[in-house]
Amino acid sequence: MLFHCLRQAGWDPAQCRLVPIPGATVNRLFRVHRRGGDGVLRLHGQVSNFSVSRPQEARAWRAAAGIERAPALIHWAPNHRFCLSAYAKAAPSMIQTEPLVALLVDLHRLPVKLPEIRPEERIERYLAGRQPRELRLFLPLIPVWSLALQRSALPHSFCHHDLHRGNLRQSESGHLVALDFEYAGLGHPLIDLVGAGHCVPDSDVLWRGYLDRRGVRADDRERQAWRAAHGLSAMMTLAWLVRIHAGELPDSPERLAPCWRPWWSWAMGVLRDLA
Numbered sequence: 001m002l003f004h005c006l007r008q009a010g011w012d013p014a015q016c017r018l019v020p021i022p023g024a025t026v027n028r029l030f031r032v033h034r035r036g037g038d039g040v041l042r043l044h045g046q047v048s049n050f051s052v053s054r055p056q057e058a059r060a061w062r063a064a065a066g067i068e069r070a071p072a073l074i075h076w077a078p079n080h081r082f083c084l085s086a087y088a089k090a091a092p093s094m095i096q097t098e099p100l101v102a103l104l105v106d107l108h109r110l111p112v113k114l115p116e117i118r119p120e121e122r123i124e125r126y127l128a129g130r131q132p133r134e135l136r137l138f139l140p141l142i143p144v145w146s147l148a149l150q151r152s153a154l155p156h157s158f159c160h161h162d163l164h165r166g167n168l169r170q171s172e173s174g175h176l177v178a179l180d181f182e183y184a185g186l187g188h189p190l191i192d193l194v195g196a197g198h199c200v201p202d203s204d205v206l207w208r209g210y211l212d213r214r215g216v217r218a219d220d221r222e223r224q225a226w227r228a229a230h231g232l233s234a235m236m237t238l239a240w241l242v243r244i245h246a247g248e249l250p251d252s253p254e255r256l257a258p259c260w261r262p263w264w265s266w267a268m269g270v271l272r273d274l275a
Helices: 002-008 054-066 097-108 119-127 139-150 189-199 203-214 220-244 258-274
Strands: 016-021 028-034 039-043 073-076 082-086 157-159 168-170 176-178 185-187
Touching: 002 039, 002 082, 054 073, 097 157, 097 176, 097 189, 097 203, 119 139, 119 220, 139 220, 157 189, 185 189, 189 203, 189 220, 220 258
Parallel strands: none
Antiparallel strands: 016 028, 028 039, 039 082, 073 082, 157 185, 168 176
16 A cells, blocks of 8 residues: 555655654654655645645645745645655754744735635534533634624735744745644634644744734734634644544543643643633
């Protein structure tokens, strides 16, 4: 199967060595060592009801690669079952704010038309009518936060919607690039900033730097929108955990798989701060 994929992509399997890349939750990843430049073979898992289609993801990825903000796509299978991209090394352990701001601004300016991703609708779909006890206090705040977010002077734009450290890499030229556009769509830029804020020492510095690059003043309206983006992002995270945890929100991160524990702790901390 793996060698068949490489042949379809025009790479000779005899000249390649494949090494599994751990950590992916939906897709299977392999680093392809090859003279002349390594690649990443990604075997696509089943698309969830909450992500864009594979053709839409390919369009978003190619657009980002076209401005050197994603690894080059070497091959995308016509049946959408796998893709082969250029390899990009891991981002630095300490990501600097300015390069991350530059990545966000470039991505948000991409002229790619995709379906809109609305946080309140995503939360509702994740919960599917369930109202876990731990979230009942915050459910009435969702429309309040949504309104505050819409009052931001930042326009809706193309957004990645899954910008965390695992989806950030560094190109050969040294600038940041993004991976995995499965959740890309039209959205509010501040939602991306909340996710990216986990990668820098001070997310408020990231926020101010981004507003400055976009020519928006960091006034009280924008601060309220920034807080609202945190609330909505935290609720999306916890609603997702409800969905994957048999319809209940665990009362302790220890009841979750290790990869989800930091997200539970972060989201619960955000809600406590906003209460």
